[in-house]
Amino acid sequence: MTEIVVETRDIVRDYHIGGGLFRKDRTVHAVKGVSLKLEKGKTLAIVGESGCGKSTLARIITMIDPPTAGDLLIDGEKVDIGRQRLTPELRRKVQIVFQNPYGSLNPRQKIGDVLMDPLIINAKDVPAAERRDRAMQMLTKVGLAPEHFNRYPHMFSGGQRQRIAIARALMLNPRLLVLDEPVSALDLSVQAQVLNLLADLQDEFGLTFVFISHDLSVVRYIADEVMVMYFGEAVEYGTRDAVFSDPKHDYTKTLFAATPRADVESIRKRLAKKKKAA
Ligand code: ADP
Ligand code: MG
Numbered sequence: 001m002t003e004i005v006v007e008t009r010d011i012v013r014d015y016h017i018g019g020g021l022f023r024k025d026r027t028v029h030a031v032k033g034v035s036l037k038l039e040k041g042k043t044l045a046i047v048g049e050s051g052c053g054k055s056t057l058a059r060i061i062t063m064i065d066p067p068t069a070g071d072l073l074i075d076g077e078k079v080d081i082g083r084q085r086l087t088p089e090l091r092r093k094v095q096i097v098f099q100n101p102y103g104s105l106n107p108r109q110k111i112g113d114v115l116m117d118p119l120i121i122n123a124k125d126v127p128a129a130e131r132r133d134r135a136m137q138m139l140t141k142v143g144l145a146p147e148h149f150n151r152y153p154h155m156f157s158g159g160q161r162q163r164i165a166i167a168r169a170l171m172l173n174p175r176l177l178v179l180d181e182p183v184s185a186l187d188l189s190v191q192a193q194v195l196n197l198l199a200d201l202q203d204e205f206g207l208t209f210v211f212i213s214h215d216l217s218v219v220r221y222i223a224d225e226v227m228v229m230y231f232g233e234a235v236e237y238g239t240r241d242a243v244f245s246d247p248k249h250d251y252t253k254t255l256f257a258a259t260p261r262a263d264v265e266s267i268r269k270r271l272a273k274k275k276k277a278a
Contacts, residue, residue: 003040004076005176005208006061006094010035011070013056030056032232033070038225040175043202043209045223045240047216049255052229054212058180061210062086062096075175091122095169097162099181104165105153111164112149115139118171134171141204142167143197159190163197170201178210183218195222216256220244228252 013031031053038044046054059065061072063079063086072079074090086094098104105114115135119126126134136146142163153161162182169177179198183191195218202209213219219226219240226243228236228251235249247253 004037005040005074006210007037007071007073007076008035008057008061009071009073011057011060011072012068013053013060013065014068029232031060031067034227034229034232034234036227036234036237038208038210040208041202041206042224043211043222044225044227045211045213045219046227046229047213047219047255048229049214053232054214054229055180057229058096058178058210058212061176062094062178063090064096088122092172093175094178095172095174095176096178096180097165097169097182099184105161107153110150110152111139111144111156112136114153114164114168115171118168122172135167138167138171141170141201143193157190158186159194162186162194166194166197166201170205173205174207176208176210178212180212181214182211184213184215191218198222228255 010033011031012029012033015028015030017026017028019025034053034057036044046057048054056065060067063072063084066081066084072081074086074093077090079086079090085091109117112132112135115138116131119131119134132149136149139146139148144160144163144167148156153164156164162185166182182198183194186194198209199222201207209222211219211222223240225238226236226240227234228243228247228249230249230251236243236247236252243252244256247256
């Protein structure tokens, strides 16, 4: 039996922006009725240019920002939109990693505390003594070391900080990880390492990913399914191979044509080589 980890039905998000003396109030239709359904262990990549609504959808799936209308289901359970946030139980299941590993870590907090925080807040049943062990283990899982436990974020590179953000997101054994441009701020070679790490973690923990990116070469590498967003709408949604080999919408055709084929291929080969070597 297939397990659907996340589903959205006709999700809408409007933002009302108050005008000023010379400007009228206006409404931004950031997401205009997006439906998706994702099985356990799969990766859905959401791609599209800046401002098309990708991050808004990511915030809706994690209920950081509830939708104006539509349904969100996690593990088949309808999320109570009116509650404005996830229940503690769902909070454990759904985690998010943002693009900027600098902004998302508190500079005054030691890495060990960064990792133990989710347990303190959302898994009070885990005894204090065990928190430390779990954090140490997670450091190793993401390619860091137990001796990093007492260090501060500024002592790490961008790639390492993103590993820390990923480790923090995994501390509660989530089912679903929403990754909003998780490698976009990193150098290409570091991007490949972090993508490989994510692929390994997905296998090990049976994770389901909603992976947001504006980079087609990355999408091609990691996605099982692809959604292309354009002005708040899903103009393309299907398996990676179907979307890449036979894009239906004019926007997608233009998007694909705009990325030089050679670039995509060379990056893909490099990633594949790295993956084999790792
Ligand atoms: P993307 O992540 O694809 O770049 P976003 O989801 O961030 O796109 O934004 C989609 C649209 O919604 C944009 O027009 C953006 O300006 C608008 N928007 C996003 N968040 C807000 C907000 N909090 N208030 C007002 N408008 C917003
Ligand atoms: Mg965004």
